[in-house]
Amino acid sequence: MDVDTSATGTASESLVGDAFHQFADDVPLMMWRSDAQGQAVHHNESWLGFTGRSREDEIGDGWRRGLHPDDVERHAALVLDAFATRRPYTAEFRLRRHDGAYRWLLDTARPIDREGVFTGYLGTCFDITDRKHAEEHAAAALAEKEALLAEVYHRVRNNLQVMVSLIGLYGRAAPPPCRGSFEALGQRVRAIALVQQHLHEAPHIASIDVRDYLHRLASGLGQLRRAGRIGVTIEGVGTTLVEPRTANALGMIVAEVVAECLDATAESVACTIAIRIDAAAGAPVRLQIVSGAEGDVVPAAAGSVPNLGPRLIAAYAAQAEIAVRGNATADEPLELQLPEVLTRIVPD
The missing domain is CATH 3.30.450.20 (PAS domain)
Structure with a gap:
């Protein structure tokens, strides 16, 4: 069937x-x-x-x-x-x-x-309406924060440019033995202005990519003084996002390492700065900085500029709660450890 x-x-x-x-x-x-x-x-x-x-x-x-x-x-x-x-x-x-x-x-x-x-x-x-609203509020708050920071950096940079002009005027009027110190001070204020400029130009001012920021800053420092005789290289694993306070301190420390090398050598000497970033996941973010000079090192005139570098670096690091040790030499590199609560690892 x-x-x-x-x-x-x-x-x-x-x-x-x-x-x-x-x-x-x-x-x-x-x-x-x-x-x-x-x-x-x-x-x-x-x-x-x-x-x-x-x-x-x-x-x-x-x-x-x-x-x-x-x-x-x-x-x-x-x-x-x-x-x-x-x-x-x-x-x-x-x-x-x-x-x-x-x-x-x-x-x-x-x-x-x-x-x-x-x-x-x-x-x-x-x-998910509540989640979407929270995301919108967070985005609006971030945009407002970045707008405020941009305005602050703009005003700071303008004020620093005025300071550079004043330092230059006083330096030219100072006795010859003091002019080297005025010149070094002016160069450091220019470096501060350059740091502020690159913070302002970061894609996201409230959360700054350290590797990108230091790359841009290093290029600017290379043209700021003794153009063509400053080389800054950045290597290492990974990168990290930091808040403006930490990025500002890092920028000032790198600028001071460059200035120290320039102050200690004659105009004919080329300075090299090597920065290594260690931002491996699951570990504190560390940076290592080594300063050196190429060829036959010709020292600068003795006593022309006071050596305040170590004290300035320590002060910049303390402001941002960055642990620091070393003196940026090949035998004893300058080692920086960023505060964990203020950093976020970004995968390569």
Whole structure:
């Protein structure tokens, strides 16, 4: 006797569908299901309670009438791409709630495969409106902070330029034995201004990439004094993001190491500064700085400039809670350890 298996299969699929619908309606989160053509075939009770619409209203493309107008095209393109590749996807969009308010939903969907046959997608949605608002407030606060810092750095840089001019005037009027000190002071104030400039030019003033910042600063220092005779190299593993106070202190320390080398050697000598960054994940961020001179070292005139470098470096480091030791020589490199609470490792 022949058996009509098609009828049995249809009845079995119907039972499976009924069981799924019952399960989905009992789940306390928004769920939906589509067919292989992308048309909605079921929304559970949590979904319907959220939208305040009937199941018949949501079937097919009906549910899309609740999408925020600004999200319709973006969401449709994402879903179309996912269906074409039969891959899971995640989407964020705004959906109109029963009270007329648009709420942000996080929609996570996966393809349904029955014995090798693609039958559609199953998805769940979570209300993430509070998280989105928090992100917006954080972004606005960051933008406001960066605008304020930019204004502060702009004013500081202008004031430093005035100071450089005043130091130059006093230096030219000073007795010859004192002019070297005035020149060194002017160069250091120019270095401070350069540090402020590069802080101001950082892509994100409130969170500064140390490697990028020191690269840009090193290039500027190389042109500030004894152009063509200063070489600064930066090597190492990884990088890190720091707040402006830490970046400012690092910049001043590097500028002082450069100034020390220049003050201790004649104009014909080329100075080299090697900086190594160790920002491996799971460890404190450390920097190592070595200063040297190329070729036959010709010392500067004795006593022309007081040697305040070690004291200045220690003062800059203390301001930013940077641990420091060493004197930037090959035998005893200057070693800096950044405060952990103020740094964030960035993968290469």
